[in-house]
Every structure is written in structure tokens, then in C-alpha cells.
Amino acid sequence: MFVGLLHGESTSNVARRSCGQDGTSCPDGPIAGSERIPINGQTKQLPYPREKAGGVDLLRDPRRRRWLAWGALALVFLAVNIHRLSTAVLSEELTADFGISAAELGTLHASFFAIYAVTQIPTGVVADRYGPRYVGSGGAVVLSIGAIGFAASNGYVAGFLSRALIGLGSSVIFVTILRFCATWYRTDEFATMTGLTAGIAGLGAVFATTPLALAVEQFGWRETLLGLAGFGFVGAGAVFALARRSPEAAGLEPIENVPDQPAVTLGEAGGHLRELLGDLDQWLLSLIFFSASGTILTIMGLWGVPYLVVVYDMSVTSASTYTLLGAVGILLGSPAVGWISDRIGERLRPMLVGLGGLTLVLAVIPAIGKPPLWIIAVVYFLTGFSLGFAMLSLSLVKERYPPGASGVATATVNGWGFFGATVIPTAMGVVLDRHRTGEIVAGSVAYTEFGYRAAFAITTASLAIAVLAGALLVVRDRS
16 A cells, blocks of 8 residues: 555655655665555655654654754764863873873863864865764764773873874764754754754863763763763764754655755865855954854863962862853853844844953953952853854854855864864963972972963953954945
8 A cells, every 4th residue: 555645645745755766765864764665566665654653753753853863963062072171170180190291281182172173174075975974973983982092091192192083073073063953944043053052062061060070089080081982972873863964865844944955066165165265254253263262162171270270279179160150151151142143133243242241351360360259250151151152153154155065164164263272272381381380289280370360361362363353354244
């Protein structure tokens, strides 16, 4: 019998929803919630009728299916953000176990971001070409293998290479999510989804603070990283099972008002890249993301905790509660800023105002050195909250290019953000090494208060550059 006729559909509709005559021509494999049925001597892959599908309806409704797939990708992105911000809590253990200086700790931390940055453009091409199912699950497997290697490392070189491998696997996840959202969500939902995805970064940042510190105290840092590796493997399986390039690729009806995102050839991707490299607006947006994202990730992911440990004589666990406030800021700020931006239809001016405010707030640390702790709490919270303003640069660059270039465009700007997260912490480490006290505290080298003031001045100057680049964009748009 014609299974599709149970719903009153024509055989042509059933065949179209089956991605071809036999259902096997879907780019990402057979349809979820379907069965192979012999029809006129041929075996065809057709959807289950509603009565038989039962719980499979969740997979057959594209508006529901997209949330399941986004959730699977978000699980992997959660692991990515725990790894990338974990160095702040692990700084004492890594310094003591590996016997490294502040500059070496900075480069160890930055190895994740260095490989992340240089792979962003290839990642954009790969994400456009092969889709989230394979790119997302493959990245999750690679980062989890890197986590196992990092847990087994016995020195700086092995740790550096293993953390770089974590960065390599992690580097494909965010752009893959953006590419997924571009094909499953409307244009007026994109900034909201970008904000929600950045909110997952905030949740990962939450877990990378006090919860991670408590886990390290309870189980040890190596065992904790092995647990994170297992979590990553689970996420890889979920992405492979649920994520597809588009509703059509999953054998589902297209979602209304979602723009077509055509598959991009390598030649087309190269053309988009050449156009990007010659576009001043792209360079200004990249400079903004380099400065703003690099600063925020450096404070939350590395030097925010050691600064409090040295200057305020805190334990790592106590200091991590302040970066926890920053993580809550990321969790709240990114979705809120994205939602507001979509509602008012503005990207550039909210970004400029938000980053300008952060520049003034963050200047308190280099200006005073040791402000009251309640001020530190406010500064850290607003630092995390402001990641939402930096993320608007990704929505801006996406909207200035055709749909087929979305992966390459967002990857280019995103890569500069992580290049900033490579340069800024290393520069701060070099400055700190010039202000050693000569003391060893809990197996780690101690630095002067003035050294931290000088190091944090780098972050304030970096944000000021981002604001100037944003102001130039406003002038260019008006002209």
C-alpha cells in the first residue's frame, strides 16, 4: 500500500519529501522516522504514517527537529567552552606540574586559540561544503582525543600540543552551529540564535569556574579532563544522529522564510574569500572581534583568577566565584543582546555603545590596581555580559554577504576573535614576567600588583581600539 496515502498525500508529494524516488538521495542519509516499502517492484524509503511513528513526530516536524539538532551541537559547544576557559582554574596545577613561567602559561593557554584562529577560514569552507552532521561530530571526536592527551601530559610540550588538538577539534563547532542556524532559522531569528549559542558559551564559562575548581579539588585535574573527554564523545554521537544540513536534507518540509543556503564549491568559496580580504568593513569587524572577544576570553579564561589570587590573597576556589559572575554575564548578556538587536533591527550602534561602556568599566583595574571587591564583581559580570555586544559583529558580517558566503564570512571574523585570544594573554604574560616578586606561592610564581595593573592596561587599550573601529564603521555606513 502507498504509506503516504494514509495522510491523504499524493505519491509525488511523498516522493518529494523522501528526497528522491527511493529516499536514498538525501545528502545526509535516509530519512529519520521512515521505512523501506516495496512499491511496484521497487523498494522505496517513505515516512512512517503518524499512527506508526509515535514519538518519531518530534523528528519529522522541522521546527521541533531543529531544536533537537541545535541542542546536540550546543552540548558539544558547552564542552568547547569549558576547555577553552579552564586554564584560569588550572593555572596553579599546570604551573606547578609543568614547571612553567607566566609567559609559558600564556602560550599554553593560547595554543587552543592559535590553532582555533588559523583554521577558521578552512572551517567556513568545510562547514559550507559538508554540513553540520559530519563536521560537528568529527570536531567533537578530535577535541575529546585532545583532552585525553592533555590529561596524560607530563610537561609543557606535550601539554601545548594536546591543548592545540583540543583547539583544532573545537575550532569547527561554532561556525558549524552558525551554518546550521542559517539553514534552519529565519533571518530575523539569526541574531537571537547567535545570542543563544553565545549563551551556551556562558554556561560553559560557568562550569569552567567554581564547579570546575570543585571537581579538580575532589578528583584531580587530570581525572576531570578525562570526564570532559567522555562528555565530548557523547555529544559527537548526538550530533551525528540529529544534525543535518537543512530540513530538505533531513527529508522534511522547508521552513517558511528561511533563505536558501546553496552548497558552495571550493572555487566559489575562494571567490568569497577574495572578496572578504578586499573589504574594509570586514577588516574593521575583524578588528572589533579581535579586540573585544580576545579581551573577554583572556580575562575570563586565564588572568582573571590569578589576578585575584595574587592581589587579594584568595584561594583559587574563592577567586573562581568572581569569574563565575562573568560567566553568568555571558549566559545572560549574549541571548539578551541578540534578542534586543533582532527586535530593534540594529546591530552596529548597540555594539558600539556596549563596548564603549565596557572600556570605561575595565579601565578601573589598571587605574586603581586593587579596587574594592564589589567593584571587581561588577567589572567581571559586565565583562562577560559584553560578549553579546562583540557577537553582533558576526551578525553584521553575515548580513553583508550572500547566503552562500555565510560560513566563510562568519568564520573569517570569528577567527580574528580567537587570534586576539592568542595574542592578548601572551602579551599579558610577558608583562607579568617583568614584574616577578621572586616568591613561590603554592608552587606558582607570584607577581606584583603593579604588574597586573600594567597587564590589564593592555585589555583596556585593546577595547578602545575596538570602539574606534566601530565608530569608523558608523561613519562609513552614513556615507
